[in-house]
Amino acid sequence: MIAEIEIRLSNQLSEMDRLFEELEAFLDKTEVPPRPRFNLNLAVDEFVSNAINHGYPDGRAGEIAIHAVHRGDRLDVTLSDDSDAFDPLDAPEPDIDASIEDRRIGGLGVHLVRKLADAFSYRHEGGRNVLFLTLKFATPAT
Numbered sequence: 001m002i003a004e005i006e007i008r009l010s011n012q013l014s015e016m017d018r019l020f021e022e023l024e025a026f027l028d029k030t031e032v033p034p035r036p037r038f039n040l041n042l043a044v045d046e047f048v049s050n051a052i053n054h055g056y057p058d059g060r061a062g063e064i065a066i067h068a069v070h071r072g073d074r075l076d077v078t079l080s081d082d083s084d085a086f087d088p089l090d091a092p093e094p095d096i097d098a099s100i101e102d103r104r105i106g107g108l109g110v111h112l113v114r115k116l117a118d119a120f121s122y123r124h125e126g127g128r129n130v131l132f133l134t135l136k137f138a139t140p141a142t
Contacts, residue, residue, distance in 0.1 A: 001072060003070045006065065007023065009048075009063070011056050011083065019044070020044075020045075023040070030070040036137055039117065040068070055086060055129075074135060076133075077134070077135070085124045086129055087124070088113075120132070120134075
């Protein structure tokens with residue numbers, strides 16, 4: 001079964017509740033298993049909140065879009081926004097062995113998403129940041 005959803009929102013934190021309500025309804029309808037569901041929610045929360053909080057420093061209005069396609073054994077997700085260009089693949093790996101006091105602020109969410117996704121890529125196209133993720137579903141052992 002192939003099912004998809006596209007959610008568009010303004011770059012306002014007040015939009016997050018609507019975003020997750022629509023996303024959860026889609027995940028329920030398509031019966032996405034718990035682990036990829038958690039990973040998708042983490043990725044969406046991380047990238048959307050980062051875009052809202054850091055991508056529009058001049059306070060301009062913007063648009064964020066989430067497109068998810070359920071393809072039976074995986075979710076293919078595209079997150080895009082018209083915020084300032086930011087390539088999460090260029091973000092330095094956090095030093096997870098450093099003490100809390102010595103760690104650089106930020107970057108842990110991007111690091112987690114990069115580790116949890118089965119595929120992760122980025123491009124800047126047409127004035128938009130475009131992030132692609134694939135989250136595969138575990139196949140039950142036989």
